[in-house]
Amino acid sequence: MEYENKQPDEGINVSKTNHISDFFVLLTGTLVVLVLISVVVAFSVGWLARQIPFEYEKSLVSSFEPLIESNANSNLNTYIQELSNRIQTCSQFPEDMTAQVHYIDQEAFNAFATLGGHVFVYKGLLRRLESENQLAMILGHEMGHIKHRDPIVGLGRGTVVSVALSMVLGNSPSVLGDAGLLTLLSFSRSMETESDVHGVDVLSRCYGHANGSYQVFELFMSYRDEVMVKESMIPLFETHPLDGARIMEIKSYALEKDIPLTGELTPLPPNFHQWLDD
Ligand SMILES: [Zn+2]
Numbered sequence: 001m002e003y004e005n006k007q008p009d010e011g012i013n014v015s016k017t018n019h020i021s022d023f024f025v026l027l028t029g030t031l032v033v034l035v036l037i038s039v040v041v042a043f044s045v046g047w048l049a050r051q052i053p054f055e056y057e058k059s060l061v062s063s064f065e066p067l068i069e070s071n072a073n074s075n076l077n078t079y080i081q082e083l084s085n086r087i088q089t090c091s092q093f094p095e096d097m098t099a100q101v102h103y104i105d106q107e108a109f110n111a112f113a114t115l116g117g118h119v120f121v122y123k124g125l126l127r128r129l130e131s132e133n134q135l136a137m138i139l140g141h142e143m144g145h146i147k148h149r150d151p152i153v154g155l156g157r158g159t160v161v162s163v164a165l166s167m168v169l170g171n172s173p174s175v176l177g178d179a180g181l182l183t184l185l186s187f188s189r190s191m192e193t194e195s196d197v198h199g200v201d202v203l204s205r206c207y208g209h210a211n212g213s214y215q216v217f218e219l220f221m222s223y224r225d226e227v228m229v230k231e232s233m234i235p236l237f238e239t240h241p242l243d244g245a246r247i248m249e250i251k252s253y254a255l256e257k258d259i260p261l262t263g264e265l266t267p268l269p270p271n272f273h274q275w276l277d278d
Helices: 019-043 045-051 054-067 074-091 132-147 157-169 179-183 189-207 215-230 241-256 272-277
Strands: 100-104 111-114 118-122
Touching: 045 157, 054 157, 074 100, 074 132, 074 189, 074 272, 111 132, 118 132, 132 189, 132 215, 189 241, 215 241
Parallel strands: 100 118
Antiparallel strands: 111 118
16 A cells, blocks of 8 residues: 655645634634633632632731730730630631731721721720620621622722732732731621621620620610710611611521520629720
């Protein structure tokens, strides 16, 4: 048998279709793929954010850590640290996750959780607390945000994508250039509900009941009323619908999970309120 190297036919590299139409087919295809990727990223930013390891999230804010003033109020600090360690245990964090609670010596009636497991509580809020259980509810709520990765999700779509890219590409992210970002996170209503529920679970695990949970929102209600009176504002609503809704949700969750809303309250340390003014 004989073999021969047959010459290829003329014009095999010439497209049978028009170049211009090929170009448009490819262009349209590329655009469709890009639009699909954007849609997927837009709808899964929560998923994407939660893929970023907690350790990496911590490294993002490590440059801000020296700016966090250490609290010289040692009695108060010791108590808050001990309680927050217990709340962390009852929060059942994943192994690589830790939270750090910081006291802020300002009269604001507030507490918040932010990137890297940092939780801040203000003097103005602590001043009004009636039991340790209420403080545990507040810390439990904030640790719920940390456990659910809400701070990094709350950074928003663009920043989450930049952080994820910087992690994959191994360059240092400049996305957190503004320290203000640390306090400007916005959490959705459903994130708040999930964290309220987490607070109830924490109280139940730590104290065997959730007395003191919904009462935190009653404090918020009466605080808002006071501010309105002080600033001579006419309240738009007799009660504050959001606080009221949260109280109802907490009560119905506890009922559903068979968690008692009554039980012996643990008092705050005898000198707690005095420590605040030291
Ligand atoms: Zn919250």
